[in-house]
Amino acid sequence: MSKEAKISIGLLIFPVIVSALLILPVHEEYTTKGNIEPVTELGVDGSVYFTYVQSGIVENYIDKYYLDYLYEDTEYYSLNDYEYDYYTTDYEEDVQYYKEQTIVNAVNVTSGEGPEQENQNRITEIIQEASEYYGDSFGLMIAIGLLEEDLNKDYSQGGSLVMGKDDVYEVAKAAPNSKIIAVHMEAVNHWALSREDLKNFSQEKGFDFSLMIPIDGESYKF
Known part of the structure; x- marks a missing residue:
């Protein structure tokens, strides 16, 4: 076989080999940071911002290269067969459920004794606005x-x-049925209020039953 023929065959085979490698099965989870967005994007009239994490699975190297092209700092984690089965069956449904529960809790904890139907309408509105945000x-x-x-x-x-x-x-007052946990108290960079002063103030105003002020290193279980 001539040298030219070998080169021609090699040029024909090389793309086939590369294509086969690119579609070789790779079962991995990926996570990457989303953008920083104002809560007004969720229909909430506030000044604060939120960020979110995008996550999912890749099934071949083409997926990985595409994600690396779209996002910076994408991280990958290998999945075993059980984890891969979960991701391809129940994962999306579970993610949606936990996202909705997060929104339900946020509305309920800040609504006080608001009408139940009004709360439900607000929950529905925010869930709809949050549809494009993951996690x-x-x-x-x-x-x-x-x-x-x-x-x-x-x-x-x-x-x-x-x-x-x-x-x-x-x-x-706005969330009378909630437990408030006062954290980062007496930190060097923002010690504007001591634990003792906040405790005395809560007793004076009559909301000490709903306020928890942990000492350094203390944790709670609910």
């Missing part, structure tokens, strides 16, 4: 945005989201 990591920001909306507050003013004792009291 369930934005519940806290939705809750803060709803509080801003309800209390006519803007926690972005002054360059700080640190709440004072009066802010905590307003939250307690």
